[in-house]
Amino acid sequence: MANPTRMEVNCTTGVVSEIELTDAEVAQREADAVIGEMEHAERVAQAEALAILKASAKAKLIAGEPLTAEEADTLII
């Protein structure tokens, strides 16, 4: 089965080529995809954690209860 292809444009000649990825490029892409998924999961977890902290901070403010340092950080710039 052929490898996926990439587009390469030569900026000197203007020629656009469709080039099959080498096995090494395919392996690198798969390795990058693993890292990318980890980064995405980290981004989602970070957003979820911040949302939880902000909700807790808001509830405590309304109830007149003390905030933790982490909760206070969500309110202070």
Added chain:
Amino acid sequence: MPNTYFQLATVSAGSGGTANITFSSIPQTYTDLQIVCSSKTNRGTFNNDAINVNLNGSTANITAIRTFGDGAGGYSQTNRGVISNAAASTSVFSSTTIYIPNYASSVYFKPISAESVTETNGTEAYAQLHAQLWSDIAPVTSVALLPADGTLFLEYTTASLYGILKY
């Protein structure tokens, strides 16, 4: 575009998509480079993906930091992907600008700055500022854009490379 900007190349992915977009044999006669990109990848059921920017085909000696917001909060990560739309964000493509100053220098490392937004009117919509450093003094002769998670840029993904003169 200002009159000091010169379009060197533009490319659009066809019906089968493309694994990456590479600008090669970049003339060394400009001061800076700018890439303007509208992209979407085939990353599964997600609204967003990221673009990895490789100079001269290198994946080594790269450090990065990005800050981004989604309307609910601001975040910071030391990851190298520049945010892009993905397959689940129906009919929308991200808008990205990538700037590479002093690309032809053989003395200094190569910084990259980028700003990007995912044009998704819904969850997981991001606006991102990105700073990256390729710790290599080699002049930049090629720039490759690759999906970070997906395997393809989808049809109609477009990237244009501009050479910029300082005057």
